Amino acid sequence: MEAAEFESVLATVRDFVREVVVPAEDEIEETDEIPTRIREQAKAMGLFGYAIPEEYDGLGLTMSEEVRLAMELGWTTPSFRSLFGTNNGIAGQVVAKNGTPEQKQHYLPKFASGELVASFALSEPEAGSDPSWMRTSAKPDGDGWVIDGAKQYITNATRADVFMVFARTSGERGTTKGISVFVVPADAEGLRIGPNDPKMGQRGSSTAEVSFDGVRVDASTLVGGQEGVGFGAAMKSLAKGRLHIAAICVGLAQRMLDESIRWATASRQGETRIADFQLVQGMLADCHTEIYAGRAMVLEAAREYDEGTDQRLAPSAAKLYCSEMVGRVADRAVQVHGGAGYMHAVPVERFYRDARLFRLYEGTSEVQRVIIAKAITRSR
Numbered sequence: 001m002e003a004a005e006f007e008s009v010l011a012t013v014r015d016f017v018r019e020v021v022v023p024a025e026d027e028i029e030e031t032d033e034i035p036t037r038i039r040e041q042a043k044a045m046g047l048f049g050y051a052i053p054e055e056y057d058g059l060g061l062t063m064s065e066e067v068r069l070a071m072e073l074g075w076t077t078p079s080f081r082s083l084f085g086t087n088n089g090i091a092g093q094v095v096a097k098n099g100t101p102e103q104k105q106h107y108l109p110k111f112a113s114g115e116l117v118a119s120f121a122l123s124e125p126e127a128g129s130d131p132s133w134m135r136t137s138a139k140p141d142g143d144g145w146v147i148d149g150a151k152q153y154i155t156n157a158t159r160a161d162v163f164m165v166f167a168r169t170s171g172e173r174g175t176t177k178g179i180s181v182f183v184v185p186a187d188a189e190g191l192r193i194g195p196n197d198p199k200m201g202q203r204g205s206s207t208a209e210v211s212f213d214g215v216r217v218d219a220s221t222l223v224g225g226q227e228g229v230g231f232g233a234a235m236k237s238l239a240k241g242r243l244h245i246a247a248i249c250v251g252l253a254q255r256m257l258d259e260s261i262r263w264a265t266a267s268r269q270g271e272t273r274i275a276d277f278q279l280v281q282g283m284l285a286d287c288h289t290e291i292y293a294g295r296a297m298v299l300e301a302a303r304e305y306d307e308g309t310d311q312r313l314a315p316s317a318a319k320l321y322c323s324e325m326v327g328r329v330a331d332r333a334v335q336v337h338g339g340a341g342y343m344h345a346v347p348v349e350r351f352y353r354d355a356r357l358f359r360l361y362e363g364t365s366e367v368q369r370v371i372i373a374k375a376i377t378r379s380r
């Protein structure tokens with residue numbers, strides 16, 4: 001995409017977020033749904049396919065462009081970006097980076113247009129941080145496979161048309177070899193989707209359990225047409241996703257700081273503006289500084305991602321820093337608002353709950369530390 005064209009996409013998304021999605025935040029919180037009008041407009045703007053290559057009808061953004069877009073998307077309820085996050089990110093990238101030419105041709109244009117919603121089904125009970133312990137298996141059956149097992153906390157499961165299902169086709173539990181990935185239609189016989197999980201925050205996004213009871217799929221559903229590529233495919237998708245999440249955290253932190261500045265300059269104790277208390281100023285300055293650091297880190301990590309010099313360590317470092325940073329900003333934002341910060345009436349109360357998730361999914365903070373530490377000590 002030409003630079004000027006990208007700047008225009010960015011400006012359109014920024015206006016849409018601020019003029020359409022932000023005013024709908026309370027409705028989204030109350031109904032636990034993204035209104036159809038917003039979903040349809042997101043489709044029309046190409047948001048279901050910003051990270052899908054242009055040859056498959058996506059916007060084909062580079063990582064440096066994607067993170068700038070994500071910072072704009074992050075300025076509102078994180079459930080908005082969740083709507084199309086799996087199509088572009090963890091699920092869509094499985095096909096984009098590992099699919100056969102036929103799989104790419106068949107699925108990617110439909111993901112990009114939003115005609116199909118894709119979900120990423122990796123995590124299981126006792127196999128979340130370490131998916132090598134997964135119990136879900138796929139056994140050969142004639143010219144296809146039979147999948148048995150269960151996945152938990154799967155984003156967009158209740159809206160999905162297809163699932164990227166990770167299943168062991170060979171090898172022992174606890175090893176990463178022998179994990180394969182299949183594109184499984186949501187209406188396959190024996191596939192069951194549980195009810196929406198009740199969550200702490202991010203209302204308007206959904207997760208659910210997905211179970212597979214003798215689900216038969218044909219050979220063409222094996223991603224890449226090859227067994228054993230599943231673990232690598234998951235790690236590649238997750239690394240890209242982590243950088244995206246880091247950028248969302250920067251956007252959300254900026255929104256909370258903007259809300260806090262607005263509050264602190266508009267409210268008083270007696271005759272003194274809240275913003276004139278030096279201890280409050282300290283909180284605002286710390287937020288600004290940490291957001292600045294997070295933004296700089298994300299932009300640098302994205303540059304390295306695009307250059308191909310680091311597509312693993314920097315995304316983990318950025319996700320670790322920014323997801324923890326947004327938690328600290330959320331805490332200070334509530335504090336700056338005083339008692340009002342604890343009330344549903346102000347956005348920062350909701351964002352405080354929303355922000356907590358970022359340290360948990362797409363790899364917990366502990367998992368990011370393990371990845372970083374392994375990488376920096378490997379050659380020593």
Ligand SMILES: Cc1cc2nc3c(=O)[nH]c(=O)nc-3n(C[C@H](O)[C@H](O)[C@H](O)COP(=O)(O)OP(=O)(O)OC[C@H]3O[C@@H](n4cnc5c(N)ncnc54)[C@H](O)[C@@H]3O)c2cc1C
Nearest residue numbers: 120121122123128129153154155207360361362363364366
């Ligand atoms: C809202 C939401 C949406 C999600 N969406 C998806 C999705 O779309 N697809 C999907 O596949 N999954 C999804 N997940 C699952 C998510 O990725 C996992 O919850 C996460 O990876 C942690 O796994 P776990 O819940 O099993 O926790 P556990 O792995 O049991 O972790 C418990 C604690 O132990 C720590 N721990 C675990 N292993 C280690 C270690 N080796 N070293 C140090 N500490 C460790 C963890 O950091 C954590 O503090 C989602 C989860 C949530 C909450």
